[in-house]
Structures are given as C-alpha cells and as structure tokens.
Amino acid sequence: xxxxxxxxxxxxxxxxxxxxxxxxxxxxxxxxxxxxxxxxxxxxxxxxxxxxxxxxxxxxxxxxxxxxxxxxxxxxxxxxxxxxxxxxxxxxxxxxxxxxxxxxxxxxxxxxxxxxxxxxxxxxxxxxxxxxxxxxxxxxxxxxxxxxxxxxxxxxxxxxxxxxxxxxxxxxxxxxxxxxxxxxxxxxxxxxxxxxxxxxxxxxxxxxxxxxxxxxxxxxxxxxxxxxxxxxxxxxxxxxxxxxxxxxxxxxxxxxxxxxxxxxxxxxxxxxxxxxxxxxxxxxxxxxxxxxxxxxxxxxxxxxxxxxxxxxxxxxxxxxxxxxxxxxxxx
Numbered sequence: 001x002x003x004x005x006x007x008x009x010x011x012x013x014x015x016x017x018x019x020x021x022x023x024x025x026x027x028x029x030x031x032x033x034x035x036x037x038x039x040x041x042x043x044x045x046x047x048x049x050x051x052x053x054x055x056x057x058x059x060x061x062x063x064x065x066x067x068x069x070x071x072x073x074x075x076x077x078x079x080x081x082x083x084x085x086x087x088x089x090x091x092x093x094x095x096x097x098x099x100x101x102x103x104x105x106x107x108x109x110x111x112x113x114x115x116x117x118x119x120x121x122x123x124x125x126x127x128x129x130x131x132x133x134x135x136x137x138x139x140x141x142x143x144x145x146x147x148x149x150x151x152x153x154x155x156x157x158x159x160x161x162x163x164x165x166x167x168x169x170x171x172x173x174x175x176x177x178x179x180x181x182x183x184x185x186x187x188x189x190x191x192x193x194x195x196x197x198x199x200x201x202x203x204x205x206x207x208x209x210x211x212x213x214x215x216x217x218x219x220x221x222x223x224x225x226x227x228x229x230x231x232x233x234x235x236x237x238x239x240x241x242x243x244x245x246x247x248x249x250x251x252x253x254x255x256x257x258x259x260x261x262x263x264x265x266x267x268x269x270x271x272x273x274x275x276x277x278x279x280x281x282x283x284x285x286x287x288x289x290x291x292x293x294x295x296x297x298x299x300x301x302x303x304x305x306x307x308x309x310x311x312x313x314x315x316x317x318x319x320x321x322x323x324x325x326x327x328x329x330x331x
Contacts, residue, residue: 008090008110009089009091010037010038010092010109011040011088011093012039012041012095013041013080013083014027014030014095015043015045016042016044016097017073018048018049019049019098020047020051023051024059025100026095026097026099026100027040027063029100029101030063030065033101033104033107034106038106039066039087040066041067041068041083041087043068043079043083045074045075045079046069046074052069068082070082074200075203075204076203076207077196077199077201077204078192080197080198081195091109091122092174092177092180094173094197095172098233099232101172101230105228105230111227112225118221119164119176119221120176120215121167121179121221121222121223122168122173122174123167124224125159125160125225126140127229127230128232128233129232129233135231139159140154140232141154141156141171142155142156142158142169143165143169143224144170146166146209146212146213148274149277150209150258150278152209154169159226162224163224164222164224166222167209167215168222170208173208180197180215181195182218183211183215183217183218183220185197186320189316191313197211198211199211201313202253202260203253205253205254206253206254206257206258206261209261210261210264213264213266214264218324244292244293248298248302251300253306255281255300256303256307256310258281259279259307262275263311263314263315264317265321282300282301282303283300286301
C-alpha cells in the first residue's frame, strides 16, 4: 500500500472571470488557512471588471500567489488547465471563485488522507453563502452522482455521514495528482496540443462529469467527508441564469458536450440508451425555445453539427482511455 506524508502539499487553482467581488473573499479565505504547505495559482480569464487593477494592488501582492493573466476568456476548462499544469502539489484543487473555504479545510484534508490512503478524490460539505446574510447552515451540496442526461445531481440525505461516493462536488474537489495525470488527455490527443485535465473542447459545462467518469474508469475512489467545510455562492458568475437564458453558443455546447462525454466514457447498453436520450434532447429544447426564446430556436439543433465535427477525436479518446483500463487493473 502506498504511504503518505502526514503533511501532503496542496495546490489550489482559482479561475477568475469578471468576478472580482468573489475573488477577494476567496483569496482571503485561502490566506487564512491553518495548513502551511499550500500553493495558490490565480488564473484570470481576460477580465474587464477591475480585476487587472486589483492584481497590481498591494493587497493582492501581499498574498504571494502565482498569477496567470490570459488575454481573453478561454472558458472554464482551458483556464483551469493553465493553472493545473503549473501546479506542483501532491493534491490539486480546481476551486470555484465563488467558494470560500473554512480556515481548517486543508488541515482536515491532510488528516483525511492519512486515515484513508486509498482515496484519490476528496469532497467537502458545501453550505450556501448568501450575499446578504453571509455564511449559512443550508446544505447546498454533499457529493454528486450522474443523471441520465449526464449532468450531475446532489444527494442531500445524510450530509453529515462520510462515505465513498461517485465524485466530489464540482466547486471544490480535491484530486490526487498521480491519479489525475493518469486520467488526463495527452498532448497528442488534445485539442490544444497540451496535457488537458478538463477537455478544452467543452469550453464550459459538462467538463467536470467527463473528468469524473475518466477517473472512475481507471479505479479512482472519491471520499466525501463533512469535516471539510466550505460556502458556495452557487452560480455566482451566472446569477442563477436558466439554460434557455444562456447564449446561443452555450446552448449548442450543452448538448454536444454531453454527447461527447457519453461516447468517450460509457459502455454497452448504458452507452446506447444514454446516447439515444442525448441525441433526441436538442430537438425537444428547440421546441421549448420556440415559446420561451424564439430567436434561439436553432441553437440546440447546431449541437449535431458540433458533435459530428468533434466525433473523430472523441472516438480516439474513447480508444485511448479504454487502453488504460487493463494496465490499471494489473498494477
């Protein structure tokens, strides 16, 4: 059995895009951590809300955090990958900017790793952060499970019971680096020509369940523990916008990303029945938009063109990750 240092080093990547209000609180919560061995990388996705000026301030410089400033918004997947690739910790956390960690978060994480060395993912108990009231005791997320449409649902039963689960909540997951690298898309098969943890073709939406399915396929084990606590504004950058209120490009990607995830990760009859549902879904969305937002009627239908455009690479990725499974089982 692999042994762990009693103090594993953690790396945190915070991705900012026009969310300066949340970023300041997020970084302050990281600075207040009681655990000493912590690396923080801030990636800015071409913000235009005053974030650039903030990065020049004495307040930000006093944190001593690494900074990556991208010239434009490259999306969640590409932005996070920029920070993940330059991180050096034994465990990595892609942290949503509107999430604020409890001061003992990483101290508790180190204790959990020592007690459960078989875990390759850790998930926290996530409470709601109210913009007016601040920290609340309303449980927002525990761990996540995949739905039939390959989105993620949160079971809220027994929020104070630790257990092994499908995957941690997507806003503050912790990944063991050695396992994360096994599940990564190699440069020769990635759209960017670089190692990708999140598939950068997705831009945003659905990249988390794709990664979770890859990690599970190679034997990953996610451990949920309420000892790890944080507070999430929830859709802080989107203000709770419904799917039909999102941009046409986003609506198109929602369907294509789910289809890619299905082809890339699912097997047998499960793959077939899920694919049928996902393939028919854009037609239903278009009919719905005919009444809700007629100008976006064709956006879901463009899902098919995007899916078939990406299909060749998707099938190569499926074959690649299939090839990893026997090697993992024998190791």
